[in-house]
Amino acid sequence: MRYVPHTRQIIDEDSGNVIGIYPAAFKLRPEDKGALSVNWIEFYGSLDDESIALAADGFRKNLQKKKLAQSALFALGNVGEAKRRGKLIRKPIRILHEPEGENDGHATIRQLDDNDQSFLDALANEVFLDRRAVAKLKLPKA
Amino acid sequence: MSSAPELTLKAFNPADRIHPVKGGTVGSALPAPPVSFQLSQGETRISTPFPPPAKKSMEERLFEALVAAKVRTSLVAMHLHGGVRDKIFAQLNRLHDADEWPEGDEPLKLESFKTFLRFLLLFEPELRPSLGLSPDGNLLAAWVKEENRLMLEFCELNRVSWLVVREDANTFPERGSGVSTVDRLPEVLAPYRPEDWISRG
Amino acid sequence: MLETESKPVTCYKAPPITEAVVEMHFGDVLSESARKRTSGKVARFYPTEVQEGLINLQLNPAARKAEFIDEDKWLKRATEDQTEILLIKSNVLTWSQLAPYATWDQFSERIRRDIDVIAVRPRRIVTRIGMRYINRIDIPASGDSVGQYEGYLQGGISMPPIIPPPSAYTWHYETRHEDVPCRSVIKSATVIPIVPNTNAIMLDIDLIADVVPARFEEMWELLQQLRHLKNTLFESIITDKAREIFSS
Numbered sequence: 322m323r324y325v326p327h328t329r330q331i332i333d334e335d336s337g338n339v340i341g342i343y344p345a346a347f348k349l350r351p352e353d354k355g356a357l358s359v360n361w362i363e364f365y366g367s368l369d370d371e372s373i374a375l376a377a378d379g380f381r382k383n384l385q386k387k388k389l390a391q392s393a394l395f396a397l398g399n400v401g402e403a404k405r406r407g408k409l410i411r412k413p414i415r416i417l418h419e420p421e422g423e424n425d426g427h428a429t430i431r432q433l434d435d436n437d438q439s440f441l442d443a444l445a446n447e448v449f450l451d452r453r454a455v456a457k458l459k460l461p462k463a
Numbered sequence: 464m465s466s467a468p469e470l471t472l473k474a475f476n477p478a479d480r481i482h483p484v485k486g487g488t489v490g491s492a493l494p495a496p497p498v499s500f501q502l503s504q505g506e507t508r509i510s511t512p513f514p515p516p517a518k519k520s521m522e523e524r525l526f527e528a529l530v531a532a533k534v535r536t537s538l539v540a541m542h543l544h545g546g547v548r549d550k551i552f553a554q555l556n557r558l559h560d561a562d563e564w565p566e567g568d569e570p571l572k573l574e575s576f577k578t579f580l581r582f583l584l585l586f587e588p589e590l591r592p593s594l595g596l597s598p599d600g601n602l603l604a605a606w607v608k609e610e611n612r613l614m615l616e617f618c619e620l621n622r623v624s625w626l627v628v629r630e631d632a633n634t635f636p637e638r639g640s641g642v643s644t645v646d647r648l649p650e651v652l653a654p655y656r657p658e659d660w661i662s663r664g
Numbered sequence: 665m666l667e668t669e670s671k672p673v674t675c676y677k678a679p680p681i682t683e684a685v686v687e688m689h690f691g692d693v694l695s696e697s698a699r700k701r702t703s704g705k706v707a708r709f710y711p712t713e714v715q716e717g718l719i720n721l722q723l724n725p726a727a728r729k730a731e732f733i734d735e736d737k738w739l740k741r742a743t744e745d746q747t748e749i750l751l752i753k754s755n756v757l758t759w760s761q762l763a764p765y766a767t768w769d770q771f772s773e774r775i776r777r778d779i780d781v782i783a784v785r786p787r788r789i790v791t792r793i794g795m796r797y798i799n800r801i802d803i804p805a806s807g808d809s810v811g812q813y814e815g816y817l818q819g820g821i822s823m824p825p826i827i828p829p830p831s832a833y834t835w836h837y838e839t840r841h842e843d844v845p846c847r848s849v850i851k852s853a854t855v856i857p858i859v860p861n862t863n864a865i866m867l868d869i870d871l872i873a874d875v876v877p878a879r880f881e882e883m884w885e886l887l888q889q890l891r892h893l894k895n896t897l898f899e900s901i902i903t904d905k906a907r908e909i910f911s912s
Contacts, residue, residue, distance in 0.1 A: 326565035328596040331605040345597040390563040438640040489794035492749040492760030506724045513717035533746040537762035541678040
């Protein structure tokens with residue numbers, strides 16, 4: 322799952338609902354060093370609310386302020402589908418489990434061509450479709 | 464009468480808002496560029512706005528980014544109608560909430576916002592977009608209608624990065640993306656009929 | 665129509681005003697703490713506060729001397745949308761209204777409100793008042809030359825016909841008025857266009873009254889007279905062609 326702050330959410334201004342995610346949510350930053358950070362939910366158990374909360378907590382532990390924004394969400398996507406999309410456009414990606422700091426479930430998406438807006442959009446709005454609001458997660462106490 | 468040395472006007476930028484003759488006229492509230500005076504004894508005096516502190520807190524940087532965007536908007540406010548200005552400001556305020564600010568992100572870049580304003584003035588979209596921010600401070604805009612979406616990233620120097628996804632009935636989703644100038648956007652987007660999203664029709 | 669006691673002022677659909685300023689200079693000087701207290705009194709009207717100032721760098725290359733001198737510091741109060749601004753300086757109060765400019769009534773009501781809240785009178789004596797309206801006229805672009813500015817403004821530089829139209833210009837005109845005891849500084853220049861497909865010219869009208877009545881209500885009346893004069897000057901300088909732009 323990928324952390325998506327409110328700045329990268331497409332919000333319907335009338336209803337306040339999230340209706341999409343900007344491709345920029347999957348863009349690499351210089352400090353990423355070519356590896357896009359995500360969290361592997363199944364590291365924490367089966368794919369359920371408890372594992373999702375633990376994965377979110379793992380992500381939180383690595384933040385400087387140890388705090389998730391209430392307006393943020395986690396976008397969940399299927400590893401197989403993400404890889405299939407990469408193969409489809411002849412830009413295969415690799416998804417590796419790489420624990421980092423206090424985030425044991427940390428993983429990375431590598432070989433991601435983040436200049437390819439279309440592919441980033443496909444990830445954001447067709448692969449990582451399951452969205453979980455931080456405000457609704459039952460996170461362990463920090 | 465003052466015993467200060469006589470100031471001779473040496474540099475006058477027509478775009479300056481403050482007349483460089485001291486004590487002569489009414490000031491302006493807007494930030495003034497540095498002004499140089501040639502003093503009669505061979506000295507030069509450079510008057511410049513108060514320099515900013517070396518390191519600012521993120522709250523200060525967010526505030527300044529918002530102020531810069533709002534002041535810039537005032538320069539074209541007479542051409543914005545229908546409450547557009549207020550709606551844009553509401554979105555910018557929401558995006559720059561210090562409590563919700565993502566670690567490592569940059570606030571809105573003024574150069575990106577200038578490109579966005581140019582877009583608004585050129586196209587006057589009937590339907591206002593949802594606004595977002597890239598990690599490096601570029602303004603993002605999106606129009607979404609069912610599976611169809613138009614997304615723009617406003618960069619400096621009037622450049623826009625665009626992405627269109629169009630899914631008509633019984634066809635696969637068609638995608639297009641590229642980088643263009645704001646002025647060329649109608650031409651490059653025309654094959655995708657963006658008016659279907661940004662107009663009320 | 666020009667405003668007199670009986671005629672209404674012209675209101676344009678898209679007024680070219682980018683900034684309107686009213687300034688009052690005082691005989692006394694406020695300390696930094698007094699400025700801070702003044703700023704606190706208007707906080708509910710202007711939620712944001714920033715400290716600003718000017719620094720001078722004085723260079724004497726022959727003597728190899730360089731010196732930094734603090735010229736002034738002030739507090740800038742503004743509304744959330746940054747259009748209503750109050751600068752609180754040591755001996756000056758500056759009210760600024762950025763676009764969109766509504767009406768003089770709204771602007772002057774704000775000034776009056778602040779004066780009452782800050783309790784300017786009767787303690788502080790106003791020694792000078794000023795009014796400045798900065799306009800930007802966005803002329804539809806056609807061709808490269810801005811020689812067309814002459815079609816939009818009546819004042820300007822008169823050049824012999826043999827000299828081609830200007831691609832850029834600046835002029836500055838100062839005079840004294842008798843009907844309203846003040847001096848005016850009128851400036852115009854080409855500026856960088858902001859609105860696409862336009863050329864832009866600035867028209868800056870600045871009125872300064874150095875002799876100010878001691879009684880507040882008479883001073884306020886002088887301010888109204890400055891405003892009438894500003895309108896008269898503006899309407900006499902712009903042409904009908906410019907009015908068409910402001911009215912569309």
